[in-house]
Amino acid sequence: MAKHETPLLDQLESGPWPSFVSDLKAQAERRAKNEEGIEFQIPSDTVDDLLGILELSFKHGRTHWKHGGIVGVFGYGGGVIGRYCDQPQAFPGVEHFHTMRVNQPAGKYYTTDYLRTLTKLWDFRGSGITNMHGATGDIILLGTTTPQIEEIFHTLTHDMGQDLGGSGSNLRTPADCLGQSRCEYSCYDTNAMVYFLTNEYQDELHRPAFPYKFKFKLDGCPNCCVASIARSDMSFIGTWRDDIRVDQDAVNKYVENDAAYPANAGAFRGSKDWGPFDLEKEVLGLCPTKCMKFENQKLSIDNANCTRCMHCINVMPRALKIGKETGCSILVGAKAPILDGAQMGSLLVPFVEVNPDNDYEAITEVIENVWDWWMEEGKNRERLGELIMRQGFQKLLEVTGIKAQPQHVQYPRTNPYIFWKEDEVEGGWERDVEEYRKHHQR
Amino acid sequence: MAFISTGYNPAKPMENRITDIGPKDHNDFYPPVIKRNKGKWSHHEILEPGVLVHVADSGEEVYTVRVGGARLMSTGHINEICDIADKHCDGHVRFTTRNNIEFMVDSKEKVEPLKNDLAARKFDGGSFKFPIGGTGAGITNIVHTQGWLHCHTPATDASGTVKAAMDELFADFQDHRLPAQLRVSMACCLNMCGAVHCSDIAILGYHRKPPMLDHEYLDKVCEIPLAVSACPTAAIKPSKQLLANGTEVKSVAVKNERCMYCGNCYTMCPSMPLADTEGDGIVLMAGGKVSNRISDPKFSKVVVGFLPNEMPRWPSMTKAINQMVNAYSNGANKYERLGDWAERIGWEKFFEVCELEFTHHLIDDFRQQAYMSWRQSTQFKF
Ligand code: HEM
Numbered sequence: 161m162a163k164h165e166t167p168l169l170d171q172l173e174s175g176p177w178p179s180f181v182s183d184l185k186a187q188a189e190r191r192a193k194n195e196e197g198i199e200f201q202i203p204s205d206t207v208d209d210l211l212g213i214l215e216l217s218f219k220h221g222r223t224h225w226k227h228g229g230i231v232g233v234f235g236y237g238g239g240v241i242g243r244y245c246d247q248p249q250a251f252p253g254v255e256h257f258h259t260m261r262v263n264q265p266a267g268k269y270y271t272t273d274y275l276r277t278l279t280k281l282w283d284f285r286g287s288g289i290t291n292m293h294g295a296t297g298d299i300i301l302l303g304t305t306t307p308q309i310e311e312i313f314h315t316l317t318h319d320m321g322q323d324l325g326g327s328g329s330n331l332r333t334p335a336d337c338l339g340q341s342r343c344e345y346s347c348y349d350t351n352a353m354v355y356f357l358t359n360e361y362q363d364e365l366h367r368p369a370f371p372y373k374f375k376f377k378l379d380g381c382p383n384c385c386v387a388s389i390a391r392s393d394m395s396f397i398g399t400w401r402d403d404i405r406v407d408q409d410a411v412n413k414y415v416e417n418d419a420a421y422p423a424n425a426g427a428f429r430g431s432k433d434w435g436p437f438d439l440e441k442e443v444l445g446l447c448p449t450k451c452m453k454f455e456n457q458k459l460s461i462d463n464a465n466c467t468r469c470m471h472c473i474n475v476m477p478r479a480l481k482i483g484k485e486t487g488c489s490i491l492v493g494a495k496a497p498i499l500d501g502a503q504m505g506s507l508l509v510p511f512v513e514v515n516p517d518n519d520y521e522a523i524t525e526v527i528e529n530v531w532d533w534w535m536e537e538g539k540n541r542e543r544l545g546e547l548i549m550r551q552g553f554q555k556l557l558e559v560t561g562i563k564a565q566p567q568h569v570q571y572p573r574t575n576p577y578i579f580w581k582e583d584e585v586e587g588g589w590e591r592d593v594e595e596y597r598k599h600h601q602r
Numbered sequence: 603m604a605f606i607s608t609g610y611n612p613a614k615p616m617e618n619r620i621t622d623i624g625p626k627d628h629n630d631f632y633p634p635v636i637k638r639n640k641g642k643w644s645h646h647e648i649l650e651p652g653v654l655v656h657v658a659d660s661g662e663e664v665y666t667v668r669v670g671g672a673r674l675m676s677t678g679h680i681n682e683i684c685d686i687a688d689k690h691c692d693g694h695v696r697f698t699t700r701n702n703i704e705f706m707v708d709s710k711e712k713v714e715p716l717k718n719d720l721a722a723r724k725f726d727g728g729s730f731k732f733p734i735g736g737t738g739a740g741i742t743n744i745v746h747t748q749g750w751l752h753c754h755t756p757a758t759d760a761s762g763t764v765k766a767a768m769d770e771l772f773a774d775f776q777d778h779r780l781p782a783q784l785r786v787s788m789a790c791c792l793n794m795c796g797a798v799h800c801s802d803i804a805i806l807g808y809h810r811k812p813p814m815l816d817h818e819y820l821d822k823v824c825e826i827p828l829a830v831s832a833c834p835t836a837a838i839k840p841s842k843q844l845l846a847n848g849t850e851v852k853s854v855a856v857k858n859e860r861c862m863y864c865g866n867c868y869t870m871c872p873s874m875p876l877a878d879t880e881g882d883g884i885v886l887m888a889g890g891k892v893s894n895r896i897s898d899p900k901f902s903k904v905v906v907g908f909l910p911n912e913m914p915r916w917p918s919m920t921k922a923i924n925q926m927v928n929a930y931s932n933g934a935n936k937y938e939r940l941g942d943w944a945e946r947i948g949w950e951k952f953f954e955v956c957e958l959e960f961t962h963h964l965i966d967d968f969r970q971q972a973y974m975s976w977r978q979s980t981q982f983k984f
Pocket residue numbers: none
């Protein structure tokens with residue numbers, strides 16, 4: 161028997177898509193029955209009250225959560241988000257309902273042993289409700305009380321070898337695509353690098369010393385499955401600088417519409433019939449740089465003019481492979497719209513090697529130069545992208561010691577208002593007006 | 603409910619403390635077939651919606667069955683995922699960036715039993731627990747934020763709008779009939795925790811009323827300078843206020859016409875709530891993408907300025923989304939993303955074929971970049 165009537169939420173139980181309402185109700189029932197005899201450390205009816213307060217929001221069209229005070233674990237400035245409800249008398253089970261962010265593994269691979277240990281802990285000390293995963297990438301444990309937080313942290317670190325993720329003005333939990341673990345497009349091992357960076361920068365992740373949040377995201381190729389280019393202050397996007405590898409026999413299989421060579425790896429196998437595959441129209445014609453030719457059953461690519469957009473490779477993965485000389489591009493400054501409008505990442509490093517053998521030296525150097533500048537010059541709550549806007553891209557090049565190159569721009573500036581630095585101008589700015597007047601009358 | 607301690611002693615927090623250990627090592631979590639072939643994959647193929655095979659140079663194969671799900675998930679549900687992974691996948695499972703779940707097996711014979719098992723599992727209310735799909739030229743799971751379930755500034759619910767939208771889009775979750783993949787994202791206030799601003803279709807919660815001011819309590823519960831500095835548009839200033847009983851209190855004043863309803867002040871100061879039944883609702887955006895394929899990544903554009911919150915299923919919202927998906931499906935060329943299609947036909951035609959009304963709210967007036975979006979040309983379509 162449900163504790164609260166939920167007529168509005170009940171209408172979200174029908175329909176084919178997995179219903180979070182059904183899941184919450186089943187969970188409430190499991191907690192009420194408690195067949196495993198768990199000694200719940202927070203109220204057993206917390207999920208009933210979560211349903212109840214959500215129903216109330218559906219009725220009012222308004223949230224019933226308050227932002228909440230400082231909660232956290234000793235010595236860390238992030239990883240826990242305080243949350244209280246504004247109707248504690250009616251819904252005491254969610255009076256305190258804090259979130260813990262648990263740092264997800266690279267590629268989000270799990271063993272069931274690990275997941276079961278985590279669910280056991282969360283049933284015992286929390287609501288048993290999670291997000292798999294939050295938008296940053298963490299495992300989100302949704303709903304516990306203040307006294308449980310240190311206890312959960314203790315179990316995570318002592319028994320599970322598992323740390324919290326970031327929140328607040330620090331490095332947020334870095335996230336990656338699955339990369340080389342299962343994707344042939346991946347130009348570097350995203351899993352290894354995200355693991356390295358997360359460990360290398362634990363201090364920055366746990367102890368706020370930044371003007372605002374900072375995100376790393378790692379995509380193995382320009383397809384950008386984790387949206388790094390739009391969602392991270394610094395994105396690492398795999399790329400290559402030699403030639404796309406071509407298997408001519410396989411190209412011809414695609415041309416012949418061989419069933420084992422479906423266009424775009426089968427992405428169009430569905431209820432719509434697009435007709436037979438047409439290499440000329442679907443690959444050559446859509447190549448943004450028109451750098452491909454198909455003559456005498458031979459595909460040739462003018463690689464010097466290819467911008468590595470991935471289209472042809474996506475369409476014919478059995479015939480075309482990324483190059484062998486791989487690395488990544490680094491883009492900086494992406495952020496959501498607050499405040500000056502959204503910013504996409506801007507290309508800072510066109511190509512850098514990804515070398516685990518020297519601890520990604522070339523990459524950490526860029527990271528640390530950027531951080532030094534941002535920590536020195538950034539105003540409170542100023543994202544890196546905003547600082548770049550305020551002080552200029554040229555300043556960014558200066559602090560990172562990177563030489564300007566045409567790859568940095570879509571097109572050169574359209575105004576001539578160049579702010580020269582004094583030392584760039586021959587003879588400097590100090591001049592003698594009297595000397596001038598000798599030749600120019602007043 | 604007696605308190606059970608782990609041994610942690612609040613008086614000596616540093617005793618035996620372990621910190622800065624980071625995440626678990628992914629190498630311990632890879633399925634064996636992944637571990638063996640990492641970095642040596644030759645190619646992949648989507649066999650049918652939701653089912654992929656990746657073939658390694660060694661000839662080994664891994665079959666993946668991708669299923670959708672709510673990212674809001676109970677431990678009971680996770681345990682069920684574990685049961686399935688134990689039964690079919692030797693105890694391994696992974697999650698995708700877009701909140702899907704992937705079950706991997708190392709041979710073709712294991713695929714059918716896995717699929718049948720997944721497809722047969724339903725919640726008591728009748729919905730699928732593990733619908734197979736989310737690949738290729740279709741619509742995959744919606745990434746979203748917290749909404750009324752857990753956040754203090756949402757202008758709409760996240761899980762509810764997502765469930766309503768995915769029920770409508772479900773056929774396209776399990777099909778590949780669209781010209782290209784179509785990514786839908788959801789964020790419940792303009793902070794866009796989920797960064798929805800580069801999605802083919804974005805659902806965004808939006809407030810339309812500046813905060814209310816609880817003058818009597820404001821100075822008692824808030825640090826006024828923090829509230830003032832929280833405002834991105836400098837709309838808040840300290841001010842003395844006279845209460846009804848005649849006492850003068852320190853509080854703040856808000857210049858309403860400068861407010862962009864972001865809720866940052868409420869984050870800093872609980873005496874400045876802004877949620878409102880009529881004021882809050884939904885903005886729809888369209889035409890963004892993050893992939894570099896063919897065209898550059900681009901931002902989504904606002905195509906519906908406001909829709910009211912209609913609990914529990916947001917019918918006006920799902921109707922507008924359907925109109926866009928159908929017009930796109932009928933009009934776009936193969937491989938053409940929604941934004942590329944809209945640019946090719948022209949946004950004036952986009953509104954026509956999607957049967958969406960263009961209003962003055964859709965013309966940018968926010969800061970300098972607004973100018974970039976006005977038409978500086980005599981080329982347009984009637
Ligand atoms: C100190 C500042 C400036 C000086 C001394 C200056 C001087 C001149 C001169 C000498 C001419 C040529 C007139 C002729 O045909 O003989 C001219 C033309 C013009 N200036 Fe400037 N200018 C200045 C700033 C600007 C600025 C800031 C703008 C625009 C933002 C501007 C826009 C123009 C335009 C549109 C013309 C006409 C060009 C044409 O006939 O094709 N000027 N200006």
